Amino acid sequence: MADGRETDRNLGAGPGGAPKAGSGRLKAFFVKLFSTNLGKSPLRIKLVACVFIGLYAVIAGKLIWFGLHQEPSIGSKRSGDIIAAARPDILDRNGAVLATDIKVMSVFAEPRRIIDKDEAVELLTAVLPDVDASDLRKRLGSRKGFIWVKRAVTPQQQQEVYRLGLPGVGFLPENKRVYPNGPIAAHVLGFANLDGVGISGLEKYIDGQGLADLHGAGFSLTPESLAPITTSLDLKATYAVRDELAKGVAKFKAKAGAVVILDVNTGEVVALASLPDYDPNTPADALDPNHINRVSVGVYEMGSTFKAISVAMALDQGKVNLNSRVDARSSLRYGRFTIHDFHAQNRVLTVPEVFTFSSNIGAARLALMVGVEGHKAFLRKVGQLTRLHTELPETADPLVPKNWGELNTMTIAFGQGLNVSPLQAMMAVGALANGGLLVNPTFLKRDEQAAKRNAPRVIKPETSESLRYLMRLNAEIGSAKKADIPGYFIGGKTGTADKIVHGRYAKDRVFTTFMALMPADKPKYLILTLMDEPQGLPETAGYRTAAWNSGVVTGKIIERVGPLLGLPPRFELPTQPFPLLAKLGYGMANIPQSGGREH
Amino acid sequence: MAARTERSALANWWWTIDRWMLAAIGALIVIGLVLTMAGSPPVAERLGLPPFHFVHRQALAIFPTIAVMLLVSFLTPRQVRRAALIIFVIAMGLIIAALLFGHEVKGSRRWIFGVQPSEFLKPAFVILAAWAFSEGGKRKDVPGNFLAIILLPMTIAPLILQPDFGQTLLISIVWGALFFMAGLHWFWVFGIGGAGFGGALLAYKFVPHVRARVLKFLDPGSGGGIVDTFQVDTALDSFLSGGWFGKGPGEGTVKRILPDAHTDFIFAVTGEEFGIAACLFIASIFAFVVLRGLLQASRNDDPFCRFASAGLVLMFGIQSAINMAVNLHLMPAKGMTLPFISYGGSSLISLAIGIGFLIAVTRKRPGERIIASAQAQREGRAAALKGHEAARREIYP
Numbered sequence: 001m002a003d004g005r006e007t008d009r010n011l012g013a014g015p016g017g018a019p020k021a022g023s024g025r026l027k028a029f030f031v032k033l034f035s036t037n038l039g040k041s042p043l044r045i046k047l048v049a050c051v052f053i054g055l056y057a058v059i060a061g062k063l064i065w066f067g068l069h070q071e072p073s074i075g076s077k078r079s080g081d082i083i084a085a086a087r088p089d090i091l092d093r094n095g096a097v098l099a100t101d102i103k104v105m106s107v108f109a110e111p112r113r114i115i116d117k118d119e120a121v122e123l124l125t126a127v128l129p130d131v132d133a134s135d136l137r138k139r140l141g142s143r144k145g146f147i148w149v150k151r152a153v154t155p156q157q158q159q160e161v162y163r164l165g166l167p168g169v170g171f172l173p174e175n176k177r178v179y180p181n182g183p184i185a186a187h188v189l190g191f192a193n194l195d196g197v198g199i200s201g202l203e204k205y206i207d208g209q210g211l212a213d214l215h216g217a218g219f220s221l222t223p224e225s226l227a228p229i230t231t232s233l234d235l236k237a238t239y240a241v242r243d244e245l246a247k248g249v250a251k252f253k254a255k256a257g258a259v260v261i262l263d264v265n266t267g268e269v270v271a272l273a274s275l276p277d278y279d280p281n282t283p284a285d286a287l288d289p290n291h292i293n294r295v296s297v298g299v300y301e302m303g304s305t306f307k308a309i310s311v312a313m314a315l316d317q318g319k320v321n322l323n324s325r326v327d328a329r330s331s332l333r334y335g336r337f338t339i340h341d342f343h344a345q346n347r348v349l350t351v352p353e354v355f356t357f358s359s360n361i362g363a364a365r366l367a368l369m370v371g372v373e374g375h376k377a378f379l380r381k382v383g384q385l386t387r388l389h390t391e392l393p394e395t396a397d398p399l400v401p402k403n404w405g406e407l408n409t410m411t412i413a414f415g416q417g418l419n420v421s422p423l424q425a426m427m428a429v430g431a432l433a434n435g436g437l438l439v440n441p442t443f444l445k446r447d448e449q450a451a452k453r454n455a456p457r458v459i460k461p462e463t464s465e466s467l468r469y470l471m472r473l474n475a476e477i478g479s480a481k482k483a484d485i486p487g488y489f490i491g492g493k494t495g496t497a498d499k500i501v502h503g504r505y506a507k508d509r510v511f512t513t514f515m516a517l518m519p520a521d522k523p524k525y526l527i528l529t530l531m532d533e534p535q536g537l538p539e540t541a542g543y544r545t546a547a548w549n550s551g552v553v554t555g556k557i558i559e560r561v562g563p564l565l566g567l568p569p570r571f572e573l574p575t576q577p578f579p580l581l582a583k584l585g586y587g588m589a590n591i592p593q594s595g596g597r598e599h
Numbered sequence: 600m601a602a603r604t605e606r607s608a609l610a611n612w613w614w615t616i617d618r619w620m621l622a623a624i625g626a627l628i629v630i631g632l633v634l635t636m637a638g639s640p641p642v643a644e645r646l647g648l649p650p651f652h653f654v655h656r657q658a659l660a661i662f663p664t665i666a667v668m669l670l671v672s673f674l675t676p677r678q679v680r681r682a683a684l685i686i687f688v689i690a691m692g693l694i695i696a697a698l699l700f701g702h703e704v705k706g707s708r709r710w711i712f713g714v715q716p717s718e719f720l721k722p723a724f725v726i727l728a729a730w731a732f733s734e735g736g737k738r739k740d741v742p743g744n745f746l747a748i749i750l751l752p753m754t755i756a757p758l759i760l761q762p763d764f765g766q767t768l769l770i771s772i773v774w775g776a777l778f779f780m781a782g783l784h785w786f787w788v789f790g791i792g793g794a795g796f797g798g799a800l801l802a803y804k805f806v807p808h809v810r811a812r813v814l815k816f817l818d819p820g821s822g823g824g825i826v827d828t829f830q831v832d833t834a835l836d837s838f839l840s841g842g843w844f845g846k847g848p849g850e851g852t853v854k855r856i857l858p859d860a861h862t863d864f865i866f867a868v869t870g871e872e873f874g875i876a877a878c879l880f881i882a883s884i885f886a887f888v889v890l891r892g893l894l895q896a897s898r899n900d901d902p903f904c905r906f907a908s909a910g911l912v913l914m915f916g917i918q919s920a921i922n923m924a925v926n927l928h929l930m931p932a933k934g935m936t937l938p939f940i941s942y943g944g945s946s947l948i949s950l951a952i953g954i955g956f957l958i959a960v961t962r963k964r965p966g967e968r969i970i971a972s973a974q975a976q977r978e979g980r981a982a983a984l985k986g987h988e989a990a991r992r993e994i995y996p
C-alpha cells in the first residue's frame with residue numbers, strides 16, 4: 001500500500017484530507033483505489049513510450065523481413081484471371097501423343113466498357129448457347145475490370161462473336177489441354193483444369209516436378225519450349241487391353257474391372273485400364289467416386305494370388321522344398337474358425353499341389369511354419385504393408401490388421417484379411433517372378449539397368465525360378481488353364497476372394513483376380529486382371545470363380561497384345577525352361593505336364 | 600523569422616512552439632501529397648473520374664488544413680479547453696443527426712453534410728478527457744475522475760451505434776492510456792485490462808462482424824467457401840514487388856488492383872513505388888513524432904498540458920501503427936487511415952485540429968512554472984525550490 005500513501009501526500013489535500021480513523025479503513029482503501037496520482041504520470045508516459053518503441057520496431061521488422069524475402073507469391077492464387085499456362089506434351093513409350101496443348105481463343109468482357117448489358121447478354125448467349133444467361137448478366141453487372149465469358153471457343157464461334165461488334169468484348173489466346181485418345185489411359189494421365197493446373201494423375205506429378213514453380217515465377221512458357229514427358233505406356237496395348245476388359249466386364253456383368261500389364265524387369269506399367277473410366281476432356285466425370293483408379297486407389301483382398309507369396313516365403317526360408325508334403329487331409333481348425341479348401345482333396349499335398357489346387361489349408365500351414373513375425377517381416381519386405389509410391393499421386397494405404405495373430409497369418413496366407421492395392425500385389429509377384437528383385441512400378445519410361453539399380457533382393461533366384469515353375473505348372477494342369485495361350489509359355493495364378501458385405505463374407509459376391517506371367521521361362525510381362533462381382537453365366541456352368549472370368553479375359557488379352565508388345569508366339573517349346581531347378585535335382589520341372597499341348 | 604527579442608504574438612509563438620514537431624508534421628503533409636499522386640489515380644480511374652481528381656481535392660484541402668493547424672496552435676490551454684468543449688458538443692450533435700437522418704454508406708451511418716463528424720470528435724475527446732483527469736488528480740472538489748469515467752461511454756455509445764468499431768477502439772485505447780498515465784492504481788490497470796480483454800472476447804463471441812474479421816485474419820479459408828484475402832494479399836504483393844527501393848513513381852502495377860489504394864492501403868502503394876526504404880523512413884517520422892511528443896509530455900509540468908499532449912500524440916501514434924500493421928498483415932483489416940498520408944478531407948482537418956492542439960499545449964510557458972514553484976515555495980519544499988531555481992535560470996539565462 002506504499003502507493004496509496006504516496007497518493008495522499010502528492011494530492012496535497014489540505015489539513016482535512018487525511019483519512020479519518022473512525023470512518024474505517026475500507027473507505028480509505030476505496031479512496032486510494034479510485035484516486036489517481038499525478039506524481040506517477042511522467043514515468044507512466046515513459047512506459048507508454050516504450051510500448052510504442054516496441055510497436056514501431058515490429059512494423060520496421062516486418063518491413064525489413066519483406067525486403068529480405070522477395071520471392072514472388074505463387075500466381076495460382078488469382079488463377080481466375082490468368083491465362084491457362086502451357087504444359088509439356090505427354091507421350092507413350094513409342095512417341096504417340098497422349099496429351100497435348102492446343103491454342104484456342106477465349107472470350108472475355110470488360111464489364112465497365114460494355115454499353116448495353118442486356119443487348120450484350122442476348123447476343124453473346126445467342127452465339128454461345130451453353131453460357132448461362134442469368135449468370136452472365138450478373139457478372140457483367142459487377143464492377144470488375146475483366147471477366148471470362150467462355151474459355152476455349154471454336155474458330156467459328158470466335159468469328160461469330162467478332163462479328164457481333166460488341167465494345168468491351170475481346171479474345172485472348174490460351175492453351176487448352178487435349179487428350180486425343182479420350183478415356184484411353186485416363187487414370188494414368190489424370191487431367192489439367194482450364195487454367196493449366198494439373199489436378200490429378202501424371203498431370204499433377206508434372207506440376208510437382210517444378211512446372212508450377214516456373215509458371216509462378218512468371219516464365220511465359222510455350223509448349224514447344226517444354227520437353228515432352230515420355231511415359232511407360234504403350235498406347236496400342238492400352239487400347240487393346242481396355243477393349244478386351246470392356247467386353248469382359250459387359251459379358252460377366254461385373255461392377256468394375258481393371259487390367260495392368262507390368263514389365264517385371266523394369267517396373268514399367270505398359271498398359272493400364274480401369275473400368276468404369278472417364279474422358280479427361282470432360283474432367284467433371286473424373287470426380288465420380290465410381291471412376292477411381294482401381295489399380296492404385298482401390299485396396300482389395302487379393303485372394304489366392306497371395307498364395308504365391310506364401311509359397312515363395314516358405315520355399316525361400318527353407319521351411320519346405322518342392323518335394324515337401326503338407327497335411328491337407330481335413331479342415332484346419334483355429335478356435336471357433338475352420339479353414340476349408342475350395343477344391344478339397346482331403347489328402348497330404350505336395351507343395352506344387354498346394355499351389356495348383358489352390359489349397360487354403362496348405363497355404364495356411366506353410367505360413368504357420370514361418371510364424372507370425374516372419375510372415376509380417378516378409379510381407380513388409382515385399383512392400384505389402386506400406387503405401388506404394390509411384391508417380392501417380394492417387395494411392396491408398398493398405399489395410400493391415402491392427403492385432404495380427406496366428407489367425408491373421410493363416411487367412412492372409414491365402415489372401416483374405418489384408419487389403420492391398422492391386423499394383424502393390426503386382427510389384428511383389430513381379431519380384432517373385434523376375435529373379436527376386438523388388439522393382440518399384442513406374443509410369444515413366446525407364447530401362448532395366450536404372451530399374452534394378454535400387455531394387456532390393458527379396459528372394460533367392462532359385463526360389464523365383466521355383467515360383468515360375470509353379471505358375472507354369474498351374475497353367476498347364478491347374479486353375480490357370482483358361483489363359484494358357486499356345487506359343488506364350490504362360491504361367492498363372494487365379495484368385496477369388498469373397499467380398500465383405502455388412503461385416504461378413506458374402507458367398508455370392510466375389511472379387512476375382514488373375515495374374516499371368518508371360519513367358520514363364522524368361523519373364524517379361526506380368527498381367528493382372530481383376531473383376532469386381534462378376535456373375536456366373538450358363539456357359540461358365542454358373543461358376544463365378546476367377547478362372548472363368550478374369551482368367552478368360554486375360555487369355556484374350558495375351559493373344560491380342562503379345563504381338564503388339566514384341567512377343568510373337570513361339571512354335572518351339574523351350575527345352576530347358578528352368579535350368580536352376582534342373583541343377584537342384586528337380587528335372588521333372590522341365591518336362592511338360594500336359595503332354596505337349598504346346599506346338 | 601523574428602528575432603528573439605521581439606515580443607509580438609507571432610514571434611512569441613515561433614520561439615515557444617516545438618519546431619521539430621512542426622517540421623515533422625510538415626514533412627508528413629508533403630509526403631502525403633506525393634503519395635496521393637501515386638495511390639489515387641488508379642482508384643479515380645476505376646470510379647470513372649479524371650485521374651488526378653483525388654490529388655486536386657487533397658491539394659485544395661491542404662490550405663485549410665495548414666490554416667486550421669496554425670490558428671489552433673495559437674490558443675492558450677484555457678482556450679484549447681473551451682474550443683474542445685465546443686467542438687465536442689457540435690460533433691456529438693452531428694453524429695446523432697447522422698444516426699437519425701444520414702444515409703447508409705457501406706452498412707453504417709457516418710456521414711452528414713459531406714463530413715464525418717466522428718473525425719472531429721476524436722481530438723476534442725482527448726482534450727476533454729485530459730482536462731478531466733488533470734482536474735481529478737489536482738483537486739478534490741471537482742469530481743474529475745468521475746467525469747472522465749462517464750465521458751467514455753457517452754462518446755463511444757453513438758459510435759457503436761453507427762457502427763464504427765475502428766474509432767471506438769481508438770478512442771477507448773486513448774482513454775485507457777490516459778487513465779493509466781494519470782497514475783491509476785495498478786489494481787485497475789489489470790482490472791480494466793482484463794475488462795478490455797473480456798470485452799474483446801465478448802465482441803468476438805457475439806458480434807458476427809468482428810468474429811468474421813478475426814477468423815478471416817487467422818484462417819482465410821474459414822469464411823465459408825470463398826477465400827477472400829484479396830486486399831491483404833495484394834497489399835503484400837505490393838511490398839514484395841517493390842523491393843528495397845521500389846519500382847519508381849508511377850511505375851506501380853499492383854496498385855491498379857488494390858482496393859482503397861488511396862486511403863487505408865496507401866502504405867502498400869508506397870512500398871511498391873518507393874520501396875521498403877521509403878516505408879521505413881515514413882514509419883520513422885511517425886515514431887519520431889510519437890516518441891518526441893511523449894517525452895516532451897513527460898517533462899511538462901502542467902498536468903493538463905501533459906495529459907493533453909500525451910493523449911493527442913497517442914491517438915496519432917496508435918492510428919498510424921494500426922494502419923501500418925494492417926498493411927503489413929500484422930492485424931486484421933480495420934478502417935483506419937494513415938495520418939496526413941491517406942486521402943480524406945475530414946480526416947485532414949481533424950488531424951489539423953489535433954496537431955494544432957498539440958502544438959498549443961506543448962508551448963513553453965514560463966508563467967506556469969513560476970506559479971507552480973511559488974506554490975511549492977509556500978509549502979516550503981526544497982525539491983520545488985530547486986525547480987524554481989531551474990525555472991529562473993531558464994527564463995533569465
